[in-house]
Amino acid sequence: MKNTLIIGTLLFSGITFLGSCTNNDDSAQITEEKVIEEVVEPQPEVNYLETGKGLAMQTKASLGKNLALAINERGSDGAVEFCNIEAIPITDSMSIVLGAKIKRVSDKPRNANNQANEAELAYINSWNAAKDKGEEHLPLLTELDGKMVGYYPIVTNQMCLQCHGTPEKQINTKTLSKIKKLYPADKATGYAEGEIRGIFVVEMNKN
Ligand code: HEC
Numbered sequence: 001m002k003n004t005l006i007i008g009t010l011l012f013s014g015i016t017f018l019g020s021c022t023n024n025d026d027s028a029q030i031t032e033e034k035v036i037e038e039v040v041e042p043q044p045e046v047n048y049l050e051t052g053k054g055l056a057m058q059t060k061a062s063l064g065k066n067l068a069l070a071i072n073e074r075g076s077d078g079a080v081e082f083c084n085i086e087a088i089p090i091t092d093s094m095s096i097v098l099g100a101k102i103k104r105v106s107d108k109p110r111n112a113n114n115q116a117n118e119a120e121l122a123y124i125n126s127w128n129a130a131k132d133k134g135e136e137h138l139p140l141l142t143e144l145d146g147k148m149v150g151y152y153p154i155v156t157n158q159m160c161l162q163c164h165g166t167p168e169k170q171i172n173t174k175t176l177s178k179i180k181k182l183y184p185a186d187k188a189t190g191y192a193e194g195e196i197r198g199i200f201v202v203e204m205n206k207n
Contacts, residue, residue, distance in 0.1 A: 056200035070082035080175060105120050109187060110179070139152045153199055
């Protein structure tokens with residue numbers, strides 16, 4: 001559309017210029033050109049990156065709210081069970097409510113079902129590389145099998161470390177034994193604040 005406008009404008013000024021030294025027929029062309037510009041209305045473009053971000057943030061808020069409630073009620077060891085049973089169903093239910101496919105994946109998953117695939121790992125690796133250089137790394141949008149797919153980093157804060165930090169230091173013994181029991185192959189400990197714990201992957205249909 002931008003190109004059309006520019007071409008349109010060039011034609012228009014060209015014609016106006018020519019019009020000043022040729023015959024009167026050009027006035028008809030000028031009108032025609034104007035009409036074309038008025039008819040071709042620009043379609044509002046969907047900003048998939050921002051739409052996906054909104055969906056990821058709503059899912060994050062829902063998970064966060066329920067996690068905080070569980071920790072308050074049952075402590076961090078009790079909340080491990082909450083995450084074990086509820087994290088994926090809550091994420092899935094948000095997919096239904098929000099009309100997109102949303103998942104949480106990681107390069108070092110606690111639940112093996114949340115293992116990141118190759119493309120997702122590439123994003124996580126590039127996020128880490130940017131962090132090492134002190135640069136900001138933005139969310140990413142790609143098109144996969146005709147769908148728009150957004151990647152949004154999930155970064156740790158202090159609160160996460162009671163279940164994802166250093167065993168026995170930040171993760172207490174009771175919580176650690178719950179984690180080990182439910183996830184014998186757990187890879188999701190040893191994190192510090194401000195690290196990438198995983199990503200939200202939001203798959204949207206193209207409009
Ligand atoms: C009460 C303990 C607890 C706290 C606190 C906690 N998590 Fe987790 N986290 C878990 C458990 C348990 C799972 C596995 C859930 C499952 O089975 O789907 C998990 C899974 C995840 C996953 C999905 C990938 C994976 O490893 O399976 C991400 C991402 C994640 N947590 C990020 C965070 C972030 C970020 C915070 C802080 C804002 C946080 N967690 C706080 C216990 C916790």
